[in-house]
Amino acid sequence: QVQLVQSGAEVKKPGASVKVSCKASGYIFTSYFMHWVRQAPGQGLEWMGVINPGGGSTRFAQKFQGRVTMTRDTSASTVYMEVSSLRSEDTAVYYCVREGGDSSLDHWGQGTLVTVSP
Amino acid sequence: DIQMTQSPSSLSASVGDRITITCRASQGINNYLAWFQQQPGKAPKSLIYAASNLQSGVSSKFSGSGSGTDFTLTINSLQPEDFATYYCQQYNSYPLTFGGGTKVEIK
Numbered sequence: 001q002v003q004l005v006q007s008g009a010e011v012k013k014p015g016a017s018v019k020v021s022c023k024a025s026g027y028i029f030t031s032y033f034m035h036w037v038r039q040a041p042g043q044g045l046e047w048m049g050v051i052n053p054g055g056g057s058t059r060f061a062q063k064f065q066g067r068v069t070m071t072r073d074t075s076a077s078t079v080y081m082e083v084s085s086l087r088s089e090d091t092a093v094y095y096c097v098r099e100g101g102d103s104s105l106d107h108w109g110q111g112t113l114v115t116v117s118p
Numbered sequence: 119d120i121q122m123t124q125s126p127s128s129l130s131a132s133v134g135d136r137i138t139i140t141c142r143a144s145q146g147i148n149n150y151l152a153w154f155q156q157q158p159g160k161a162p163k164s165l166i167y168a169a170s171n172l173q174s175g176v177s178s179k180f181s182g183s184g185s186g187t188d189f190t191l192t193i194n195s196l197q198p199e200d201f202a203t204y205y206c207q208q209y210n211s212y213p214l215t216f217g218g219g220t221k222v223e224i225k
Contacts, residue, residue, distance in 0.1 A: 035214070045154075045162065045205055047214040061213040095161055103209055104152045104167035111161050 002026040004096050004109035011115045012086050019082040020112045022096030029077040030054040033099040036070065036081045038092040039111075046092075050099070051079055086116045120144050120208050124217035130225040131196055139191045139220045141206035146186050150210035153182055153191045156219075157202045165204075166191065198224070 007021040022034065036048040049060035051070040058070045069082045083090060093111040100106035121144035131137050141151065149169040154162040164173045166182040169189055179194045193200055201224050206217040 044219050045207070045216040047216070050212075059212060100167070102167055102171075103150065104164065104173075105154075105207070105209070105214075106164050106167070106173060108161040108163070 002098065002107045004098060004107055006094075006096060006109040006112045009113040009115070011117065013118060014087055014116055016086050016116075017082055017084040018086060018114050019080055020094050020096075020114070021078050021080050022109050023076065023078045024053075024098070025077060027098075030074055032101075034070075034072075034079045035097045035099060035105060036068075037095045037097055037105075039095070040089070040092040043092075048081070048094075053079060083114075086114075088116050090114065091116045119213055120147060120211060120215050122206055122208055122215050122217040124204075124206055124220050126220060127218060128221040128223065130223050132225045133196055133198065135196045136192065136194050137196060137222065139193075139204055139206075139222075141184075141189045141191070141217050143187045143189075143208055147208045147210035149185055150208055151182070151184070151189050152207045152209060153180075154205045154207065155200075155202050156205065157199075162205065193222075196222075 003025045005023045010018050012018050030053050035050045051058045053072045072079045093113050095111050096109040097105045098107040123142045125140045151169045153166040156162040170182045181192045203219045203221045205219050
């Protein structure tokens, strides 16, 4: 069965960077795009961007361009999402989400809480 | 960007009730509309794709309908585990966008 397992919670200071991992299993890693969605405390869902694990191409929401990087390691079936220049507003749960064959988001990771605090 | 507007933002219902949540897109999205359920403290769960198709393993008590810009999610015979927040999302074009959510609470 499809599983997405994310790295553990992080606490970072403003201005620092954080890198979250998402290890996939149960399917052909390079055949399905992977998205990242975040959720600030008590707020809704916000799409950040997507990576094609096959070729490595990426696309980002405009507000994250230049500050977010997405990469993959095909040998480890893992995608990574890094946010730089962290600020308090980046405190959120970050989810990796697989895009299914019908282009919808079908499987979600368990989420990674990133807390930005002085 | 395509704006997704859900209504109501919250509702109270009783166990056994049938409820309907509405989602409106700011422009046509070719039925590329999904619904998600999020229970408190948990990751969202995918319920419906392409406006009316159930994801694998999802109960048939959930149903979706609509086309163009107006869509609905209906939940029959509400059970305690159905009290959660529901989100719609369009995947017709980037950036992907979500509705603001509908919180379903126990009356």
